[in-house]
Amino acid sequence: MNAHEQFAEDLALYALGAIEGEERLAVEKHLDECSACRTELEQLRGDAALLAFSAGGPRPPSRSRERLMAAIAKEPRRVPVRPVKRAWWRAFEWAAAVATVVVVLLLVRQNSDLQRRLAGLQSNSADQLQQLLQAKQIIATLTAADAERYVLVAGKTPPQPQGRAIYVASSGTLVFLASNMPQLPPQKAYELWLIPANGAPIPAGVFRPNAQGSAAVIKPPLRPGVEAKTFAITVEPAAGSSAPTSQPVMVGTRG
Amino acid sequence: MSHAASDVVLTDAMLVSAIRSGDERGMAQLYDRYSGIVYSVALRVLGDTGAAEDILQEVFMQLWRNPDVFDASRGSLAGWLAVIARNRAIDSLRKRRPEDDIADVIVGIEPDMVRSVDWNRSLEKIRGVLGSMPPPQRSALEMSFFEGLTHSEIAEKTGEPLGTIKTRIRAGLLTLRKAFNR
Numbered sequence: 001m002n003a004h005e006q007f008a009e010d011l012a013l014y015a016l017g018a019i020e021g022e023e024r025l026a027v028e029k030h031l032d033e034c035s036a037c038r039t040e041l042e043q044l045r046g047d048a049a050l051l052a053f054s055a056g057g058p059r060p061p062s063r064s065r066e067r068l069m070a071a072i073a074k075e076p077r078r079v080p081v082r083p084v085k086r087a088w089w090r091a092f093e094w095a096a097a098v099a100t101v102v103v104v105l106l107l108v109r110q111n112s113d114l115q116r117r118l119a120g121l122q123s124n125s126a127d128q129l130q131q132l133l134q135a136k137q138i139i140a141t142l143t144a145a146d147a148e149r150y151v152l153v154a155g156k157t158p159p160q161p162q163g164r165a166i167y168v169a170s171s172g173t174l175v176f177l178a179s180n181m182p183q184l185p186p187q188k189a190y191e192l193w194l195i196p197a198n199g200a201p202i203p204a205g206v207f208r209p210n211a212q213g214s215a216a217v218i219k220p221p222l223r224p225g226v227e228a229k230t231f232a233i234t235v236e237p238a239a240g241s242s243a244p245t246s247q248p249v250m251v252g253t254r255g
Numbered sequence: 256m257s258h259a260a261s262d263v264v265l266t267d268a269m270l271v272s273a274i275r276s277g278d279e280r281g282m283a284q285l286y287d288r289y290s291g292i293v294y295s296v297a298l299r300v301l302g303d304t305g306a307a308e309d310i311l312q313e314v315f316m317q318l319w320r321n322p323d324v325f326d327a328s329r330g331s332l333a334g335w336l337a338v339i340a341r342n343r344a345i346d347s348l349r350k351r352r353p354e355d356d357i358a359d360v361i362v363g364i365e366p367d368m369v370r371s372v373d374w375n376r377s378l379e380k381i382r383g384v385l386g387s388m389p390p391p392q393r394s395a396l397e398m399s400f401f402e403g404l405t406h407s408e409i410a411e412k413t414g415e416p417l418g419t420i421k422t423r424i425r426a427g428l429l430t431l432r433k434a435f436n437r
Contacts, residue, residue, distance in 0.1 A: 008425060009421040009422060009424075009425045010421070011425075012421075012424050012425035012428050013399075013405075013406050013421060013424060013425075015428070016399045016400055016424065017342065017345065017403065018399040018403075018404065018405045018406050018409075018424065019405060019406060020405050020407070042330065043432065044428055045334075045338055046330065046334055046432070047428035047429070047431045047432045048338060048341075048400060048428065049331075049333070049334035049335075049337045049338050050381050050431045050432075050435065051381075051385075051396065051397075051400050051428075051431065052292070052296045052334075052337035052338060052340070052341050052400070053292065053333075053337060053377070053378060053381055054378070054381045054382055054385055055292075055295040055296045055298070055299040055401075056295055056299075056378075056382075057294070057295040057298050057299060058294075058295075058298075059290070059291050059294065060290050060291070060294035060307075060308060060311055061304075061308070063308075064290065064294070064308050064311055064312065065283075065286060065287075065290070067308075067312060068282075068286060068311075068312055068315050068316070069279065069282075069283060069286075071312065071316060072279055072282055072316075072319055073279065075316075075319070075320070076277060
């Protein structure tokens with residue numbers, strides 16, 4: 001039921017087109033402002049349609065159908081039918097289209113940059129991976145249990161115990177290789193020491209030679225930036241010592 | 256009036272969609288379905304078969320030219336065609352230009368009522384409701400709807416007060432609504 005009783009009767013007349021003049025204008029003004037009455041108007045038109053259905057009567061002659069279909073055939077529909085849009089909306093559409101193109105170009109450019117950077121990173125990564133694999137191969141070769149070591153000497157000099165330390169003070173990196181080392185009892189081990197220019201010897205790794213007297217110490221935990229005066233080897237308990245407990249069996253000379 | 260309920264296969268909305276894409280067969284089906292209603296209303300208003308055929312042609316051509324004027328989500332096509340046909344017939348009768356934009360005419364009525372096999376029963380019911388109305392009420396309603404008379408003209412013609420005519424017309428429409436539980 002219409003919530004606006006004062007317009008109820010006029011609304012029914014309006015649905016039938018049976019109201020004119022100022023009364024009609026007043027209804028139209030109210031309809032502009034009142035959605036409830038617009039809905040009621042739709043209902044009233046539905047009521048009127050029921051009235052229309054009551055008309056009854058003969059069916060239209062067949063010529064009417066032929067006439068309509070002939071007219072339609074002469075007037076093919078233009079599809080799709082689109083309403084004319086306002087100029088500002090079309091301008092907005094153009095602006096939106098231009099903005100879209102700009103954004104797409106920026107994205108393409110950004111994507112291109114990212115692709116280049118990604119390619120660079122992939123290249124770096126590949127290089128680093130290659131270097132890492134080489135390093136691993138070197139370490140594996142140096143530390144392999146089945147590695148065969150050959151000591152080359154001049155003339156017929158018998159092989160002597162020998163150690164070779166390669167040290168980079170700035171990074172604290174040390175690689176030590178030994179050969180022809182005498183075997184030790186099970187409870188004993190060799191311990192390598194870094195002898196700094198000032199201060200006490202620093203432990204640089206514990207090792208036991210293999211059956212051929214060879215051994216390697218690869219990158220023991222050393223603090224970077226320690227200048228070495230030399231390296232020395234002592235015989236220590238198998239677990240190693242924090243300070244030398246015996247006289248060195250070998251002492252290095254820089255060369 | 257017979258109603259082509261037996262050959263209903265596609266919904267009105269589907270047929271209107273077919274028309275929207277320029278399918279003449281969709282238009283032919285809609286014509287077969289609703290030309291009887293449109294023609295009957297126009298003939299009742301105008302009382303002339305030739306003039307009623309012109310209205311029939313005009314209404315369906317409008318739908319063909321611009322199917323978007325009908326919003327299937329807001330009412331039945333049958334109700335919409337019936338009201339548009341009546342309005343155009345009244346315009347023709349009064350020799351005036353169309354007063355309303357057909358796109359603005361929304362007819363709130365359930366589509367099923369006219370599409371179902373109960374069409375004949377619905378028609379009998381409408382006629383029954385009209386038959387049971389007080390004659391002055393039914394007369395006011397039909398003078399307004401089928402003759403296109405304003406409430407002032409009806410009051411003048413019948414000698415009844417203006418307010419009485421207004422009340423009768425509204426009451427008549429609401430009686431129809433109530434009969435169909437709308």
